[in-house]
Amino acid sequence: MTGLTIWTYDWVPEGPRGFVRDLRLRWACEEAGLDYAIATVPFDGRETNHLDRQPFGQVPYLSDGSVEMFESGAGLLHIAGKSEALMPSDATGKAQTLQWTLAALNSIEMVTLPWWFLALSGDESSALSGWVAKRLYQLETVLAGREWLAADRFTVADLLMADVLRIPKVRSFGQRPASEAFVARLTDRPAFRKAHADQISQFEAADRTRAQATA
Ligand SMILES: N[C@@H](CCC(=O)N[C@@H](CS)C(=O)NCC(=O)O)C(=O)O
Numbered sequence: 001m002t003g004l005t006i007w008t009y010d011w012v013p014e015g016p017r018g019f020v021r022d023l024r025l026r027w028a029c030e031e032a033g034l035d036y037a038i039a040t041v042p043f044d045g046r047e048t049n050h051l052d053r054q055p056f057g058q059v060p061y062l063s064d065g066s067v068e069m070f071e072s073g074a075g076l077l078h079i080a081g082k083s084e085a086l087m088p089s090d091a092t093g094k095a096q097t098l099q100w101t102l103a104a105l106n107s108i109e110m111v112t113l114p115w116w117f118l119a120l121s122g123d124e125s126s127a128l129s130g131w132v133a134k135r136l137y138q139l140e141t142v143l144a145g146r147e148w149l150a151a152d153r154f155t156v157a158d159l160l161m162a163d164v165l166r167i168p169k170v171r172s173f174g175q176r177p178a179s180e181a182f183v184a185r186l187t188d189r190p191a192f193r194k195a196h197a198d199q200i201s202q203f204e205a206a207d208r209t210r211a212q213a214t215a
Contacts, residue, residue, distance in 0.1 A: 005036065005037045005064070006029070006060055007039050007059060008199075009043040010206055018196055019167065022072075026195035026199065028156060031159065032080075033085070034083065038202065054070040088151050096155075097150040099150070103161075104163075112135075112167065133174065137174070139161075139179060144177075149161060166183050171183055
């Protein structure tokens with residue numbers, strides 16, 4: 001595949017629809033007006049069927065000519081490098097964007113994801129709750145004082161932070177009006193809405209294909 005191609009699963013159950021991380025990459029391409037294709041790898045057998053492309057059997061991964069990469073954050077930065085719409089080219093703006101992109105993954109999602117996962121498995125009293133509260137309220141203070149995380153404008157850092165914060169269990173944690181306004185603002189962007197709708201449509205089409213195959 002020569003152009004930018006985002007790889008995701010061919011189908012997922014209802015629960016993760018609208019949240020599969022290929023959406024991050026779709027959203028970035030939509031914001032930047034970049035052409036891209038979607039390609040799929042089977043959900044069934046995911047533990048082993050594409051380890052050569054994503055060593056943890058997960059999605060997304062992308063190809064862009066000779067470039068092949070996994071990790072949604074890495075993919076986002078790769079895409080952001082193609083467009084000023086996602087990352088400013090001046091040194092200060094770029095540094096701020098990189099900093100907040102990494103913070104979304106390594107200071108926020110790094111805490112919220114295991115907490116969410118433990119709760120899913122029934123561990124609501126997780127010791128991680130205090131850590132989640134600390135991080136989310138620290139971020140709330142930041143967002144109360146500004147519209148964008150980096151460079152006084154929309155960047156890929158906002159996209160990623162909003163995607164981390166919009167997980168329903170995270171979004172509804174405590175009273176955090178600035179964070180809620182941030183997520184609402186970001187997910188109201190036409191590029192997000194298109195990416196989200198496209199992901200949902202893809203998996204709904206896969207439902208129909210599966211139903212025909214078993215009819
Ligand atoms: N750190 C990875 C996480 C990827 C990830 O969690 N992907 C999920 C979908 S959003 C997945 O493939 N889950 C299936 C599995 O882990 O078996 C990234 O950001 O790309």
